[in-house]
Each structure stands twice: as C-alpha cells, then as structure tokens.
Amino acid sequence: MNAAELVRQHLIDPEICIRCNTCEETCPVHAIQHDARNYVVRFDTCENCRACIPPCPTGAIENYRRVARSNPYAIEDQFSWDELPAEAEPSPGETAELPADVVRITEIATAGQGGAALPPWSAAHPYEGLHTIARPAIATVTGNYRLTEDRASSDVHHIVLDFGRTAFPVLEGQSLGVIAPGLDAAGKAHHVRLYSIASPRNGERPGYNNLALTVKRVAADRAGRPVHGVCSNYLCDLKRGDQVKVVGPYGTSFLMPNHPGSSLMMICTGTGSAPMRAMTERRRRRAALGEGGRLMLFFGARAPAELPYFGPLMKLPKDFIDINLAFSRASDRPKRYVQDLIRDRGEDVANMLRDPESYIYVCGLKGMETGVNEAFAAVCGAHGMTWDAVLDGLKREARFHVETY
Numbered sequence: 001m002n003a004a005e006l007v008r009q010h011l012i013d014p015e016i017c018i019r020c021n022t023c024e025e026t027c028p029v030h031a032i033q034h035d036a037r038n039y040v041v042r043f044d045t046c047e048n049c050r051a052c053i054p055p056c057p058t059g060a061i062e063n064y065r066r067v068a069r070s071n072p073y074a075i076e077d078q079f080s081w082d083e084l085p086a087e088a089e090p091s092p093g094e095t096a097e098l099p100a101d102v103v104r105i106t107e108i109a110t111a112g113q114g115g116a117a118l119p120p121w122s123a124a125h126p127y128e129g130l131h132t133i134a135r136p137a138i139a140t141v142t143g144n145y146r147l148t149e150d151r152a153s154s155d156v157h158h159i160v161l162d163f164g165r166t167a168f169p170v171l172e173g174q175s176l177g178v179i180a181p182g183l184d185a186a187g188k189a190h191h192v193r194l195y196s197i198a199s200p201r202n203g204e205r206p207g208y209n210n211l212a213l214t215v216k217r218v219a220a221d222r223a224g225r226p227v228h229g230v231c232s233n234y235l236c237d238l239k240r241g242d243q244v245k246v247v248g249p250y251g252t253s254f255l256m257p258n259h260p261g262s263s264l265m266m267i268c269t270g271t272g273s274a275p276m277r278a279m280t281e282r283r284r285r286r287a288a289l290g291e292g293g294r295l296m297l298f299f300g301a302r303a304p305a306e307l308p309y310f311g312p313l314m315k316l317p318k319d320f321i322d323i324n325l326a327f328s329r330a331s332d333r334p335k336r337y338v339q340d341l342i343r344d345r346g347e348d349v350a351n352m353l354r355d356p357e358s359y360i361y362v363c364g365l366k367g368m369e370t371g372v373n374e375a376f377a378a379v380c381g382a383h384g385m386t387w388d389a390v391l392d393g394l395k396r397e398a399r400f401h402v403e404t405y
C-alpha cells in the first residue's frame, strides 16, 4: 500500500459519548446515525466539515483513525465497539504520515468556523478526561438532599461527592460522567450519563475536594410515558458513604470569565441551573476581591416548589444578582417562560448585550433555545440592534455559550 491511500477516518468514542444526539442533529449531510447503543459516522458520507464538533459536550466526537481509504471501519464495526480501536501501526514501507492533501484539508476545516468552541479569554484552563471508563475515579457520597418540596411533582436531588485524595479538578460550567452499576438489556455496562457540576472550583465546601450535582429523578420520557431513568434513579437513591464511579471532567468552552468587570447573563430551565449555581457561588465567594461585574439570572421552573435552590437563591442580595423567575404552572399566576422575562426586561437585557464585558450562558431544555433566540431578536429589534449581528460578535468573542439537551 502506498502513502497516498491513507486517510483520517472520523469516529465517535463510545466510551465517552453520552448519546445526546447533538452530533446527529447537526451533521448537514446525515453522516452520523445511532442504534440503541452507539453513535457512528458513515465514512463514505462524512465530508469532514466539522459542524458536529462544537456542539458535542464531551469531546467524544473528536476522534480520528488513520485507515486505508479502501478499507475504512464500516458502521457495523462501529456499532459493535465498546471502545475505539487502537491506531494501527504503519506496515513496513508505509509512512505514518498522512498524505499532504489530507492533512491540508483537515487543517482548513479546523481553522474555520467549525473548529472547537472557545472559552472566554479570561477563563481558567480546564482539565479534561482525567478519569476514563477503564480507570474511573471513585467518589464517596457525603450528602444527598431533596431540593424540591415534598408537594412538588419532580424529585430533584443535590448530591455531594467527595473525591478524598483523588485529583478531580473542575471549573464552573464543566460536567462529569457517572457510570451506574449493573448491565443494560443487552448485557453490556450502562453507558456514561453526564451531569453538570453545581459547585465552584474550590469545592462545594470551600477548600474540600468535593462537588455537588443537581439530579432530577427520571420517571417519564419527554412524551410523558413512564420510564425508569437508570442513572438518575441510582444517584437519587444513593446513601451517605456509598461509592460512585465517576469519569471526566469534561467541557472546555462553557466556562466563566475571570477578569474584573465581566458580567454574566445566565438563562436556565430546571436542572439546567446546575452550572449557574456554580458560577453564581464562585462570584459570591470572590465578590470581596472585586472580581465580578453584573449578574443577571433568568430561571424557569414549573412552580416555586419545583425550583431547585429556590431558598438559597432568594437570600442573595439584590445588588449582587438580578433574579428573574419564570413559572409555567404556578396556580396563582399566568404561565411564563424565561424568554417572556427576557422580553419584559428588554431595556436591561439590551444594555447587557451592548456591554463588551458581558457573557451569556443558556442551559437546560433543548426547546428553550428557539424561544430565547427569538426573545433576543425582539429585544435587539426594539433597541436599534440586529440579533444576528450581535450574536455573530458574541460568538466571535466566545461570549455566548449554550448547553441544552
């Protein structure tokens, strides 16, 4: 075989992939598909445009193997994998280098808009993927509290994990993966489920090697049909002293700025509040050092009793954080979504959009993205701006970050 026949095949790492479907939704040529277990990439369809790279929350998407163009991994192979195959050693006479045209195409794609999403310029450097499925970190549960009131329809838990003397350094906005014990219906280990870290970088308790997760017990699917969420039920039922297998941390772009005067606009629904709690608490701990600019929060839940962290949130001083709560099913008021409140607060939202030091974070239900974008467009229209142009600028400067599932 001569070197000109070698190519880079795009593959998805089944060990890290959380099956969130963002890559399949994003791929403009439908090269990505999935079965009950794995997400795979069709070699003959993938154009290496890298549109699928930025939305992937774990980085599972960004994997390549050098293969002979005439003999790539078939999707049937990829469906059967529990882990990626090792990079093949070049055979005698074959160069390990890719041909110049393949390398050049890859470089062009990487340098373009499809490259990995960037963090704010002043974000701290994140660690990623320190613990893998083969070598997970073992954390001990030191707390498990129900956050939603007893009368609430949803059961959301605040779960504190302690890593003891194992390094698990995190930043606000990062996630980790949990491996639930046991086997799935096919007799294989459960795949990893991803949760945002709800604590600041220096610990749920400052100076401790611990962090918290915000987990909603899944008892129904999106259509309301009863299902038993494997990992959420496992986590919500944990007792103090139980041990949990954890992988990660993950996430290199949904990170907060650290420079003085930088402002945060946080827009979230339900348990999408986890990273917002981490960022808010970081700013609260650093307030005395003058690190923070303005904090503005838009938080949507069905009713006050369903809103995770409602009590502590309401105790924060008004001059520290501007809180806007949208309740969609409260018995005593009309239905409101976060996007309605963005419109209501148009003047202040417009001022933040004009402020070059403001950073925007959106986290929660996938469905909120469209509504939030429309609300920003309406606010911009009413205040002499064009949302498309504003959004372009925000993205160029890594000031707009979205994590929805």
Ligand code: NAP
Pocket (backbone or CB within 6 Å): 154, 194, 195, 196, 197, 214, 215, 216, 269, 270, 271, 272, 273, 274, 275, 300, 301, 302, 303, 326, 327, 328, 329, 337, 338, 339, 363, 364, 365, 366, 367, 368, 369, 371, 403, 404, 405
């Ligand atoms: P939820 O309780 O189902 O919904 C929260 C609120 O959002 C409700 O008021 C709901 O209203 C409203 N809502 C529904 N559709 C909306 C739309 N199109 N635009 C704006 N608001 C809308 O939320 P959840 O079950 O906690 O889900 C949170 C989401 O965050 C999940 O998708 C989860 O995967 C994701 N997430 C979780 C974490 C974590 O660490 N746990 C981290 C990141 C993201 P109605 O239902 O009354 O219509």
